[in-house]
Amino acid sequence: MRFTQTITPDTGLELSPSLDGTVMDITGGKTDDLTQWIVTTAEGNYEIVTTATVVETGEKVSARNEVRVIAPGSPSIMVTGPVGRGALKPDTITPFTLGAEIFGKDADKVEGVTVKENRTGQQWTMQEGSSSQIYTVDISLDTRGMAPDECFTFRSIVHTTKGEVVSEEQKVCVTGLPLTMTNITREEIKAGFTAPDGTEVAKDAFTVEFKPNVLESRIREIVAAHGGIIIGANPDDKRIQVRLAPAPASLEALLRTMHQMLQRPEVVWMNPEYLIDMNLSLKTSDPEQDRQGYLKHIRAGYLVGLG
Structure with missing residues (x-):
């Protein structure tokens, strides 16, 4: 080893x-x-x-x-956050809650916690929550004049009797993508393709995860280049739902398009929309199996060589 x-x-x-x-x-x-x-x-x-x-x-x-x-004499504290899950739509004023967690042997020496937004320089005082380790603050974020992929960047600052401790930077970004995933119904999937093992697969929809640093404009370019439109998203982890238009004529054509998109360096992982037989146990020798979890449920060995 x-x-x-x-x-x-x-x-x-x-x-x-x-x-x-x-x-x-x-x-x-x-x-x-x-x-x-x-x-x-x-x-x-x-x-x-x-x-x-x-x-x-x-x-x-x-x-x-x-x-x-930390240097000798510095406060022995770590602070996470400020964390606030979610993304923001352009040209809105959105209520937003930020939270920070404090831990370490000097946590009892905390005199106060603030959060600073680096883009505007604004600061807010965080309030102690139900636990002495949790601090939160409710704010409003104004995205008027901001474009997709522009972000607010935050740091928590813990004030103690020994000095200050500053958290890692966290971001909350503006997106033009949908803020939720679309529900692909059982009926839609059943109206699609049937794999050789009986697995039912939606004829034109799949989910793809992009790397965290991929810009929204680039995501749109890649999806469009493969004949897709974006119908849903989880901006927190760059998971995007894609619908192909027109729909592929066969399961083989659908998987070929997915396989081609998977070759993009910006793509982490992808899955079609399908109904799983929980008793199914299939294996493939494809070296990219970990990025194509659906191959365990769809007999798609013929993907090798489709490119």
Whole structure:
């Protein structure tokens, strides 16, 4: 088994000894203890990702850890948020609730919590909620004059007897996409295609997830390039419902279009709208199976080579 490690940011924190490139012999059930020391030279928040790869098969598993480094005498506190799920429509004034959670051994030294919006410089005082660790504030966000993909950016600031602690930045963005997913009815799916194993598939609709940093304008370009229109969305995680117009003439044509869109570097994952037989257990040798979960439910081995 071979190990790799990445640290983000790549300066200010080191691991000793380094595991990057280390190979462990696990044949016959052998095990070894791998102990590392954290060596720090700068304050900040760090992410450590350790990946173990089975050399013979290429199978991988990763573990992610977060480390916060503070100077001696600084408040031992971490603060999440301010978090507010949802997206905003253009040219609206929308009530919005932001929440932050505080934890750490110095949490009892908190004197107050504020939240700052970096775009406008506005600040609000957050109020303690039902728990001394939870703080919230109700505000209104004015998107008049803002375009899709423009964002409000927030940071929580915890004021303590030892100093201030500032959270990571969080965003709430404007979108021209739908704010909810469309319900594809059972009747619509039954009016579609039937796979060789009997699975029923909607003839013209599927869901695709894009990477978080993909702009809305680019999403629209990609969907249109494959003959689709956007009928629903979850802007929080960039999941988009697509309907093809005109509808494909066959299940093979539908899956071909989906497979072609999946090759886009902006796309993470996709699924058609289908009715699942929970007793069905199918496998495929397609190396992209993890990104095409629907192949477990639709006998689509012929996708290989369709491109």
